Amino acid sequence: MAFFARAASGKCARFLAVLSLLPFFWGVPSEVRAESFQTVAPTAILIDADSEAVLFEKNADELVAPASMAKIMTAEIVFNELKGGRLTMDTEFVVSEHAWKTGGASSGGSSMFAKVNSSVRLEDLLRGLIVQSGNDAAIAIAEGISGTEENFARRMNERARQLGLTKSTFRNPTGYADPAQKVTVRELAMLALHIIRTYPELYKMFGEREFTWNKIRQLNRNPLFAFNIGADGLKTGYIEESGYGLVGSAVQNGQRLVVVVNGLKTAKDRANESRKLLDWGFRAFESRQLFQEGQVVGEAQVFGGDRRSLPLVSKRPVRVLVPRGETERVTARIVYTGPLRAPVQKGAEVAKLQVNRGEMKAVELPLYAGEDVQVGTLSQRALDGLMEFSTGWARRAFSSLLERI
Structure with missing residues (x-):
């Protein structure tokens, strides 16, 4: 698994660790597959509860x-x-x-x-x-x-x-x-x-x-509840300003999906569009595991510690849903603000893992320090300070050069 990082300019930079998931290149970009499903709901989203993968969304961040x-x-x-x-x-x-x-x-x-x-x-x-x-x-x-x-x-x-x-x-x-x-x-x-x-x-x-x-x-x-789809909650809503909406959840074969629709013209449309989204989600996708629970996903750089980096782990399995029977290209990246400052306690949340299907962000999960990092010796801290000063100076100089070009 390839691992590398790049940093934006500034003393406390936004670090991006890119994971090359070569075993998980499954072909068709997810946004193409998602667009194959259409809904008349003005706003909608369908999420797999276990992986938090977004299977479908339409105006999902619009205020309603x-x-x-x-x-x-x-x-x-x-x-x-x-x-x-x-x-x-x-x-x-x-x-x-x-x-x-x-x-x-x-x-x-x-x-x-x-x-x-x-x-x-x-x-x-x-x-x-x-x-x-x-x-x-x-x-x-x-x-x-x-x-x-x-x-x-x-x-x-x-x-x-x-x-x-x-x-x-x-x-x-x-x-x-x-x-x-x-x-x-x-x-x-x-x-x-x-x-x-x-x-x-x-x-x-x-x-x-x-x-x-x-x-x-x-x-x-x-x-x-009127459909045989494993529904077990949650809530409907209607006022003139909103149209007909629903937050629903259903479970089939151990998989839970959560659907939300809003802005529909009739109660019948609300029921039908919600059911169709759930049916499609259960039928069209299957789960693939990227990392096991506790598996090292990558590393984060550490400043002023007794070690220069620490392993990052997820506290639960990392899964992504892909179109059933198809191949799909899946990539992942680790994002954190760093370098991290010692001391860092094992189990502390220090980064996020973002998994993409094509251009769509499918999963975002917290990552945790896999080991303790203690404050380093004076010489270690001095060396880290010198490196941070020199790399920070280089980043600023490079940014200044780009601004003049």
Whole structure:
């Protein structure tokens, strides 16, 4: 496996390590294959959950209104509180007059039909939120946790940033229309993957087919449950500003795919386009392993240490999905800001591995230090300093020369 690095100018440069994956040159560029599938959905994405490989995307980074798909973020905050022991399923929240009037039956939107001023267990509110898409449940949860919807929305945004959702902005827990409430289908898919992996037991609520509250039985609105495709979650959404959208997940033969569509004109289109994307993903791709768990993927340069470089490893197998029965050219690269500064602790996240199919980035995973690097001796550090000074000077001189040409 060939390995080399180049650095941009500057004292702390962006290093690029390029891996030549000669055994994995499988022919047809993935973007050509991806374009063979067409969808009428204005925005869409299909992701393999295990490898995080993007199998299909269309305007995936365009900001759109989430409608009730925003409730996935509301649920994540509750799940995180439950996991941290700060709430329990028996915690009770009061359904305020605001929650009842704004999100109840009289509002004309989806509701769990909770009674005004009643105390409801969190477990029931969660089912009202997830299965019935109750806006009254969403508001009661928000007020119970943060006092007001506005405070809860700030918490939604803080949590979104913690999870790496950098573009999405939330303004309420329900998904009601707000000019500033925008998400991308890529980040909705990221959020779904996070919930599936982090809260596997709580995630099962998204797969419940019905829930009865206040003697009113309601079916789960997820249309994928009507198809025999292994669907087990997550959430639909519709407001006039967004059109019809869905975040869905399905499992077949141990493989999980996550699909997100938005902006469709009818509920029928939403169901059909989501199903077609999942069917195509399960049928058209197969998994190939590039690196085993713990296998050395490459090296990173180290400054001021007792060694000049350290091995980089992945904590889980690195796989990429390629068109079934076809050959495809796959390349990978390691990106990190460096050289790394000693000391570096074994297991520290220090780089990223980016795997491309053709020109499309298929997988991006963190890489970790495979060994400890201690601070070097005075002579080692002096030598590293001299080399960094000379190479930095050379880079700056070369950049200056290019600017004059």
